Amino acid sequence: MYKLGSILLFLIFSLTLNAQNDTGFRFKDPDQRSEKIKFELVNNLIIVPVKLNGVELTFLLDSGVDKTLLIALGTGDSLDLKKAQKVKIRGLGSKDSFEAFQSIGNTLEINDAININQEVYFIIDKNNELAKRLGLPVNGIIGYDFFKDFIVRINYKTKYIKLYNPDKFNRKLRRYDQLPLQFYKNKPYATLKVEDESISKSNLTFLIDTGSGSSFWFLENEHISEPELYFQDILGYGLSSIIEGKRSKVKKVFFGKYEFEEPNSAYPDVQQILEIEKNVVRDGTVGAEVLRRFKLFFDYPNKRIYFRPNIYFDDSFNYDMSGIVFDYDGVKIVKELKNVRMKTKSDSDEISYNNTNDFIMSIGVKPKVVVKAIRDQSPAKDVDILPGDELLTINGKNAYDLSLEQIQSILAEKEGNKVKLEFLRNNKNIEKEIYLRDRLKDLLNNSEN
Structure with missing residues (x-):
């Protein structure tokens, strides 16, 4: 089993204001020794539930950032940020420069851990890029503020984090x-x-x-x-x-x-x-x-x-061998026909189920998977897959039924694998076939010839 690392989120801060001292995180019960937090794992990234000023949100846990960021709120959400001042934030990419608001005096809760004077930087992200990358309604990022007041155990297998009060931590770690x-x-x-x-x-x-x-x-x-x-x-x-x-x-x-x-x-x-x-x-x-x-x-x-x-230690290091970068870009209405199983009752009062030729129409809202970019000298480039193409199916499976992680896993599975792709381009369905290619192996073979 392996997971792909297609999402890289680095934020580097260039701030003109002095940060305010906060009280830090603590357990609501001062006698509490530890707290377990269930998280979601998406493309190797840890997503934790939080509550900011009483509003339930989800944050990316990122030890590579030193500030707590609020990036986007879901439709209809509202949030009262305290004492906000305008600042500038720069990120890793060449175009990553944002207007933000520095806010202090907020209450941030992560299960039974609480900070009653949390500093937050609210980034105005109209396109909600982080959620599009992950396919989840991720509202922000937390790093140093989360780690600094606890001993933090992360178990990627069970998808649990455990916070320990440093003053009450007595676990022996001799096997580590x-x-x-x-x-x-x-x-x-x-x-x-x-x-x-x-x-x-x-x-x-x-x-x-x-x-x-x-x-x-x-x-x-x-x-x-x-x-x-x-x-x-x-x-x-x-x-x-x-x-x-x-x-x-x-x-x-x-x-x-x-x-x-x-x-x-x-x-x-x-x-x-x-x-x-x-x-x-x-x-x-x-x-x-x-x-x-x-x-x-x-x-x-x-x-x-x-x-x-852990059990993942010997997993191979894989990367995309198709040359396609996918992104979520909006939603689509999907209609599906589902076979109806009718419940019947016999003279002996026994209930049985019979398949019929009757169907019901199911209508749902699904994410739209779109090509964000294509790598040069790649299988995707060779067959003229273009940015903006909407992925409909991959190897016969509906793209909207798969996560980005599952799609990326198919495209990194094994060199030589044939992958069948169906796209929507300019309101027309087009079909493409690619053969996964290990570009590094190609370079090595060419260097030896």
């Missing part, structure tokens, strides 16, 4: 490996050993980022050179921009004592990361495609991360 964390602008970094011909420094500093669905990102610098074999690819998203860069592999990366051989790696074409953050310590990012392979304890109060492998 550990790494020290260092913090820069309230974001966690760890030093990992890397072996590759293109990297001259063995120990590199990585941002530990639950909000990146990818595996390893490397930022080219004096120690990290352009890889010898790579291809240009679409790596993911900022809030509104597509992030492009080089797709490659590195020889080995060690996460503590655990070794990953030839994991997928990416080199984003976004040098403004360092310019915006003015970050002199960061060499790259470890995303959730790696983190999901471990049981994790984030211990911000003691600046440690504890980890041990």
